[in-house]
Amino acid sequence: MPPPELCHDLLVDILTRLPPDDPGCLFRASLVCTAWRALLTSPEFARHYREVHRTPPLLGFFENHDTVTPWFAPSSPAASPFPPLFPDRRDLHVLDSRHGLVLLRNPIRITEHDHAVSLIVWDPVGRRQWESFPPPDFASTILCDVGVVACAADDCDHLGCHGSPFLVGYVGTDYRSAHASVFSSETNSWSPVVSCPHPDIEILRGQPKPLIGNAVYFICEYHPNEYFILCFDLFSRKLSKFDGPPIHRYKYALMKTEEGVLGCASMQGSRLRLWLTQTGADGAVTWMRRRVVDLHRLLPSNSFFRVIGFEDRVGAFYLTTDDGVTTVDLKSGQVKKMSDSNIVPYQSVPYISFYTPDQTVEVAEGGRWEEVGDKEEEADEKVEQQVEKAVHELFTKGSKALKDEDFVGALDCKRRILEIRLGFFLSTCYLPLLLQSLAEACVHMDCWIQCSN
CATH class of the missing domain: 1.20.1270 (Substrate Binding Domain Of Dnak; Chain:A; Domain 2)
Incomplete structure (x- = not known):
């Protein structure tokens, strides 16, 4: 006689306890029987799963390289249903990832003549993309460019932004000025271009671009060892600048601190040095050292580590060495090797999102979403x-x-x-x-x- 079936509520409670940072668990559970698959692929379960766990997991890193196609290094075991399928086989470069979306650039910039031809907003979990669209007109004249993508839905908790309206911020420099514009999926158009003049300005690629409130922050160089922070507000469309921390530009990464303000992190040997900003009544921004954490008991002593980012929702610092990316959680003391590569990427972009089986969603009427693959x-x-x-x-x-x-x-x-x-x-x-x-x-x-x- 077959064993009695579990009641629905008990089954939901058991499956909800499967860890979100290993999407293969839910995927394998969906193969047990048709009843389990119907449950795990339902929108109701996906919504309940996100509400219970609240914090989207780090699923892995998109790794950019100058000479080869970028790839995805998953954080879960090899049996995971991730990595995702890339939208197509053009020369694509990962500019940014946020709120479960990924911003891609075509083509990869190898020389100063490789100007962006098109941009793609990609939803790897939902397995769809927003139809490729051209960058703003100034993209054909700039020498360095970066981009950011963000969910633009009102009152969104960013636990499952699939299908929501989005904004794309595109910023470039031409050694005379920084130029910026915002693309809205709701209007399907770019905003008027704003500029911030500064001689010999060059925005740095491959650096984290924290979004704090409505503003995104970038590191810019204008002379050897001379640099500042460029701020672009995605809603007011304003560009501004202020001095960076008293650290060499390549030795720190901008981040959103646990206090919700702009900060940065750097490594000096085994010591993790944390800074944050304070804004005065006159709008002036100053940098203050927050604390120093010695990681010698957590990290191998024979490796050189560099900070490449911090995710405030996950609570983990991302460190890179010559053989891959490592995450460090200061609260739990957990250290995890995320990727292992013989080819060192010049940029590793974290992808953070919930994943449940068959999370494809219907394309909204009037939108330009299309299924990938x-x-x-x-x-x-x-x-x-x-x-x-x-x-x-x-x-x-x-x-x-x-x-x-x-x-x-x-x-x-x-x-x-x-x-x-x-x-x-x-x-x-x-x-x-x-x-x-x-x-x-x-x-x-x-x-x-x-x-x-």
């Missing part, structure tokens, strides 16, 4: 069918050549099969299928060799 997967299926047909024909031809003792022709068929499959799977960037295909090709070769003997 469907059209591309259909095209891949047609190409794969053509590839398999060609491989089958070559296999038949090669088998016949072996029977006729035409070994040169048989070897030529083997070579062409490998070239066809290798070319297809490299174009799809799907390594597991590539390895599987090569393994199958090796089996075919063994069969031919045995037949020839």
